[in-house]
Every structure is written in C-alpha cells, then in structure tokens.
Amino acid sequence: MNQNKTKLQTTSKILYSANIFTMKNDEIKSSNTSTSELSQRFTSKWGLILSVLGIAIGTGNIWRFPRIAAQNGGEAGAGAFLVAWISFLFLWSIPLIIAEYGIGKNGRRGIVESFAQIAGEKKAWMGAFIGFVATAIMFYYSVVAGWCLYYLFESLQFGLPNNYQDALSVWDNFHGRGIPVITHGIIMILGSWVVIKGISSIEKANKILIPILFLILMISLVKAVSLPGSWAGTSYLFTPDWSTLTEPRIWLEALTQNAWDTGAAWGLILTYAAYMRTNDRITISAFQTGIGNNLISLTAAIIIFSTVFGTLGNTMSNSEVLEVMKSSGPASTGLTFIWMPQLFSSMSGGGIFSVLFFLGLSFAAFSSLLSMIELVVKVAVDAGFTRKKATILTGMAGFVFGLPSALNLTFFGNQDFVWGVGLMVSGAFISYAVIQYGESKFRTDIIHQEGEKYPLGKWWDLIIKYIVPVEVITLLVWWMYLSATEYAPDQWFNPLSPYSVATVLVQWGIALLLVRMFQKRLLVNQK
Numbered sequence: 001m002n003q004n005k006t007k008l009q010t011t012s013k014i015l016y017s018a019n020i021f022t023m024k025n026d027e028i029k030s031s032n033t034s035t036s037e038l039s040q041r042f043t044s045k046w047g048l049i050l051s052v053l054g055i056a057i058g059t060g061n062i063w064r065f066p067r068i069a070a071q072n073g074g075e076a077g078a079g080a081f082l083v084a085w086i087s088f089l090f091l092w093s094i095p096l097i098i099a100e101y102g103i104g105k106n107g108r109r110g111i112v113e114s115f116a117q118i119a120g121e122k123k124a125w126m127g128a129f130i131g132f133v134a135t136a137i138m139f140y141y142s143v144v145a146g147w148c149l150y151y152l153f154e155s156l157q158f159g160l161p162n163n164y165q166d167a168l169s170v171w172d173n174f175h176g177r178g179i180p181v182i183t184h185g186i187i188m189i190l191g192s193w194v195v196i197k198g199i200s201s202i203e204k205a206n207k208i209l210i211p212i213l214f215l216i217l218m219i220s221l222v223k224a225v226s227l228p229g230s231w232a233g234t235s236y237l238f239t240p241d242w243s244t245l246t247e248p249r250i251w252l253e254a255l256t257q258n259a260w261d262t263g264a265a266w267g268l269i270l271t272y273a274a275y276m277r278t279n280d281r282i283t284i285s286a287f288q289t290g291i292g293n294n295l296i297s298l299t300a301a302i303i304i305f306s307t308v309f310g311t312l313g314n315t316m317s318n319s320e321v322l323e324v325m326k327s328s329g330p331a332s333t334g335l336t337f338i339w340m341p342q343l344f345s346s347m348s349g350g351g352i353f354s355v356l357f358f359l360g361l362s363f364a365a366f367s368s369l370l371s372m373i374e375l376v377v378k379v380a381v382d383a384g385f386t387r388k389k390a391t392i393l394t395g396m397a398g399f400v401f402g403l404p405s406a407l408n409l410t411f412f413g414n415q416d417f418v419w420g421v422g423l424m425v426s427g428a429f430i431s432y433a434v435i436q437y438g439e440s441k442f443r444t445d446i447i448h449q450e451g452e453k454y455p456l457g458k459w460w461d462l463i464i465k466y467i468v469p470v471e472v473i474t475l476l477v478w479w480m481y482l483s484a485t486e487y488a489p490d491q492w493f494n495p496l497s498p499y500s501v502a503t504v505l506v507q508w509g510i511a512l513l514l515v516r517m518f519q520k521r522l523l524v525n526q527k
Contacts (some may be wrong), residue, residue, distance in 0.1 A: 008076060031034060038108055040199045041277050044291025047203040048272070049288055053365030054206040055268045056293035057213065059144050060260035061363050063336045065297045066304035068257050070325035072250050082238070084245060084254035086294065092255055092471060093264040094290040096427055097462045098456065099434050100264070101282040102446040104273025110378035111267040112522045114274065119433035124523055126429040128515035130267040131379055133422040136511070137266070138372035138398055140405035140415045142191070145365035146183030150174060152358040160345035160354055167338045180406040185399055187369065192395030195373045196388055199275045202370055209363045216298050216360035217254070223353055224303045227310030232318060237305045248478050255475055256420060262293050265427035268371040282447050282454045304335070311343040336361070343408050373398065385520050414498035418507050421479060425508070428472040431464050439465050 042048040072081040107114025115127025154170065161167040174180065194205050224230060244250050263269055269289070276285075305325070312321045324339055340357065344350035373394055380390035406410040434442050439461040447456050482500045484492040491497035495506040 016299055018515050030397070040201055040275055040356045042199065042280075045277075045280055045285075047207060048276060049285065049292075050210045051203055051206040051371075052263075052272055052285070052289050052298075053292055054210050055263040055266075055272065055371040056261065056289060056368075057210070057296050058263075058364045059141075059148070059361060060257070061293070061297040062300045062304075062364055063144075064260060065257060067325065067335050068253055069237065069301055070305075070322055072161065072244065072253050073236065073322070074244040077236045077239025079238050079240030080242050081250055081254060082243045082298075083240065085258055088255045088258040088471075089262070089290055089294055091155050091463060091467055091469065092427065093258050093262040094286055095460055096264040097262065097269055097286040097289055097423055098282060098432055098447065099430050099442075100270040101273045101276070101286055101429070102268070102442060103433065104270035105276045105280075105282065106215060106446050108274050110274070110380075110382045111270050112379050112519075113382050114270060115433055116523060121523060123433065123436065125512070125515045125519045126510060127267070128379075129511060130265070130426040130429055131375055132511045132515055133419050133426050134266045134268060134372055134375050136419045136422075138369065138376070139402040140412050141365070141372060142369055142398055142402050143180060143184045143186045143406045143412065145187045145362065145369055146180055146185075146406070147174075147337065148358055148362040148365050149187060150179060151341070152355065152362050155341070155344075155351065155354040155358055160341045160350065162345050163342060164338070167342050170341070171337055175409070175447075178407070181303065181403060182211065184402050184406045187366065188395050188399045188402070190252065191366065191369045191373050192391050192398075194370055195377055195394075196391040198387060199272075199374075201230045202374060206367055209367045213360050213363045213367075216356045217296065217303070218362075220303050220353065220356055220360070221299055223349070224306035224310065227306060227347065229313035230306035230310035232313055233305030233307075233309030233321075234302055236309070236318070236322070237301055249482065252475050252482070254477055255471065256423070258294075259423045259427070260420065261297050262290050263368075263371075265423050265430055266292075268375055272371060273373045274378065279449075281449065281454075283452075283454055288322050304340075307343055307347075309338070316441040326393030336409060379522060400437050408465065410498055414503060417499055418504050421476075421504060422508060422511075424476055424479075427468060431468040431472075434464050470513060 042051065069078045069081055069085075072078065074080065103114050103118050104111075107117045108214055109117075111131045112124050112127045115130070116124035119126060194201050227232065259265060273282075276282075308325055309318075309321055312324060316324075326333055341354060344354035344357070347353065373391070376394045376397075377387060377390045380394065381387055385393070405415055440458075441455050443458075443460060480501050483499065483504075488494075488497050488500040491499075492501045494500050495502040497503060
C-alpha cells in the first residue's frame with residue numbers, strides 16, 4: 001500500500017513538473033524567473049569587487065571631486081578638506097557599505113524586500129525610499145553619461161576648442177540642437193541591453209570597463225604630472241589650511257562628496273550584494289570598495305589639478321587658476337566640459353589625452369548607471385515581473401523621466417540638489433534598519449562568517465547606532481540653515497525655486513507618499 005502511494009506521488013510530481021515547462025502562464029514564468037534570479041551569483045571575488053567599484057567610480061570621482069576640493073580649499077591649499085573627506089570615509093561610507101553588503105547578502109533580493117527582512121515589513125517603505133532616491137538620480141545621471149559620450153566623439157571627430165568662447169559655443173550648440181536627448185536615449189538603451197541579461201552580463205561588462213578605466217587614469221596621471229608647473233597643482237591639493245575646518249560648510253561638503261564618491265547609502269551596493277557568493281567576506285570587501293574608490297578620486301584630482309596648473313600656470317597666477325577650477329559653469333559643468341577641452345588643445349599630445357579623458361569619464365559614468373538600472377529591475381522582478389519586461393520598462397521610464405534634465409539645465413541642477421542631499425536620509429534609514437535588527441546581532445549573525453580573518457569590531461556598532469544618526473541630524477539642520485541664509489535666502493520657502501529648502505521637502509514628501517502607497521505591492525514575495 002505504501003509503495004503504491006509512493007509511486008503515485010512520484011508520478012504526480014513528474015506530471016506536474018512537465019506541466020510547468022509546457023504552460024504559457026505569465027505568473028508561472030514570473031515565478032520561474034524569480035527562482036533563477038535567486039540562484040544568480042558573481043563568478044569570482046574579482047568580478048564582485050570590479051562591479052562594486054563600477055558603482056562607486058563614476059563622474060562623482062572625475063567630474064565632481066576635483067571641483068569640490070578646489071571650492072573648499074583655503075588660501076594655502078585643499079589638504080584640510082581632504083582630511084574631513086577621508087574622515088567621513090571611515091565615519092560614514094565604509095560603515096554604511098558594510099551594512100549594505102550585509103542586508104543584500106542576507107536578503108538575496110532587491111532593496112525593498114531585503115530591507116524588510118531586516119527592519120520588518122512595516123518599514124519596507126524606507127527601503128523603497130532609498131531605491132526611489134537612487135532611481136531619481138538615475139534619471140539625470142544618464143544625461144551626464146550622454147554628455148561624456150558626446151564629448152568623446154567630439155574629441156575624435158572635430159578636434160578641440162582653442163579658447164573659452166569656442167568651448168562655450170560647443171556646449172551651447174550641443175544643448176541648443178537637442179542632442180542631449182539623443183545621447184541620453186543611447187545610454188539608456190545600452191545600459192538596458194547589458195542589464196537585461198542579468199548579473200553575469202553586468203559582471204562581464206565591468207571586467208572590461210573598470211580595468212580599462214584604471215589604465216586610462218594611469219596613463220593620464222603620468223602625462224599630467226610631467227607637465228611643467230604641474231607640481232604647483234599637486235602641492236595645493238595636499239597642503240592643508242587648517243582654519244577651513246572651523247567652517248561647518250566644509251564638513252557638509254566632505255560628507256556629501258564621500259557619499260557621492262563611494263556610492264554609500266544609495267542602495268546600489270545592497271543590490272549587487274544579493275549576488276555575492278557564500279564565501280565572499282563582507283568586511284574586507286567593504287574596505288576594498290571604500291578605500292579603492294577614494295584612491296581613484298585622489299588620482300583623478302591629481303590629474304585635474306596638475307593639468308590645470310601645468311597648462312594655465314604660465315599665464316595666470318595661482319589664485320586665477322583656482323578661480324577657473326572653482327567655476328562651476330552651467331549645471332556645474334564648467335571645469336570638465338568647458339575648460340578641460342581648452343587645456344588639452346594647448347598641450348602636446350592633447351588630442352590623445354582628451355580622447356582618453358572622455359573615454360574614461362564615459363566608462364565611469366556607464367558602469368555606475370548599470371547599477372542604478374539593476375536596482376530598479378531587481379525590485380520589479382521581486383514584485384513579479386520577468387527580467388526582460390522589468391528592464392524594458394525601466395529603460396523606457398529612465399528615458400522619459402530623464403528628458404526634463406536633458407532639455408533644461410535648471411531642472412537638472414534642481415534634481416542633483418534635491419536627491420544628492422537625499423542620500424543623507426537614505427543613510428539614516430540604513431542605520432535605522434540595522435539598529436532595529438540589533439547592531440551587535442547584525443554584526444555577529446550576518447557580517448561575521450566562520451573562519452573570519454578580519455572580524456568586525458564593536459567600533460562599527462557605535463558608528464552605526466550613534467555617529468551616523470548624529471551626522472545626519474547635524475548636517476541636515478546645517479544644510480537647511482545654509483539654504484535659507486545663503487543658497488536661496490529670498491526663496492527658501494518657495495517650492496518652485498530650484499535650490500530652496502521647500503523644493504527639497506516637497507519632492508521628498510511626494511516620494512515618501514508614493515512609496516507608502518505602493519509598499520504592499522512591492523512586497524508580494526515577502527514571507
């Protein structure tokens with residue numbers, strides 16, 4: 001009797017399995033896709049680190065960091081800003097990167113469901129908000145990647161502008177003819193094409209992009225420091241003016257820049273961590289990510305400072321050269337897209353140097369964009385979509401919602417302002433999730449693995465539980481004060497003013513309302 005029953009059960013299982021493979025039902029397809037998603041892993045530690053560095057190394061390192069360092073330097077140099085910036089690497093970025101690795105590896109899903117597993121289903125909206133911030137950044141970040149692509153082709157085909165007016169003319173013609181819409185579309189199509197094939201495709205892309213980017217930076221570094229007068233730029237970069245550390249603005253800029261540099265609290269590292277292999281160590285991976293990224297930022301800064309001082313030092317004083325570096329230009333693009341092409345045109349081998357520079361910038365932007373697309377796709381797959389459908393919809397949405405930034409630089413600047421500051425809120429939510437779970441329990445149960453060579457110390461508990469929340473509250477209050485007194489003193493209450501406190505709070509409020517409304521629909525697979 002038992003044997004017959006067992007045979008009957010076995011036969012039923014076989015028939016049921018065969019039926020699954022032949023049915024066309026979309027729901028079953030979605031379920032199979034989710035199972036496939038859960039089994040995907042990086043093929044090697046090298047693939048993981050290169051992919052995560054692909055998140056971190058972006059335009060924030062090459063485009064933004066040198067300008068921010070120059071703007072926050074004192075009369076003697078920018079070294080004191082570097083001290084504040086490096087401090088936040090260990091007091092903000094690395095602790096949060098560790099938390100992201102832990103949450104993602106533990107959950108093995110997108111940011112919403114992985115977050116809910118740690119903080120509880122009722123707090124899943126916090127994870128959704130983190131994802132919303134990263135998605136909002138994706139909309140305009142692809143526009144920046146498109147700029148880089150255009151200037152790469154400009155360098156290859158038409159040469160370089162010789163003066164400021166010609167450089168500005170190139171920029172104005174680029175925007176006046178609506179080309180940013182086209183390049184934005186190309187970038188979103190290319191990014192979606194890579195992501196649609198899954199993490200293995202993303203890993204392969206980063207194994208090509210990031211080593212080539214490293215090589216480009218090394219060649220550029222050798223060229224830059226060999227320029228006559230370049231040492232003046234490097235010296236300024238590393239010489240501290242300690243009096244600047246008394247200005248709270250320096251610390252605010254240092255924190256936001258480090259968040260931009262490393263990708264901490266974006267939810268992107270959390271998304272990639274879902275694909276970590278079981279034996280991949282979290283703590284060492286986090287330190288490799290944070291320190292490796294900051295070294296790239298410093299390398300980019302040396303290249304930019306050396307190039308600018310080495311090229312302009314013969315005709316300008318140091319203070320005049322610094323004014324060039326501090327000039328943000330339209331949408332904070334002055335240094336990269338207005339001045340750098342001119343500088344390349346005035347140096348021997350500048351044409352090749354220009355191509356390498358914009359190729360590296362394009363690679364950096366594209367590798368970061370891949371992670372932003374993957375974050376959205378992963379959440380959609382968790383919600384029941386197939387990867388193909390999720391990627392196509394993400395690519396279409398990314399293009400449509402990125403159009404305002406592609407067409408209007410004021411809107412672009414507003415989005416950069418609103419969601420760049422939003423990263424601090426994202427950091428607070430990640431810290432909250434760990435505290436809710438129990439920071440010590442999180443460290444011992446999730447971060448530590450058997451045979452751990454470099455166990456994470458209790459210092460991490462203190463930073464996550466106390467220092468990160470204090471940083472967020474202090475800097476947000478200070479930022480609001482600056483916005484009301486310096487950035488937009490006459491319009492801080494006007495939500496239509498691009499750099500007001502009100503525009504930030506209104507857009508954050510809309511985001512929070514949306515994620516609360518759709519929280520349950522994003523948790524369909526949560527058990």
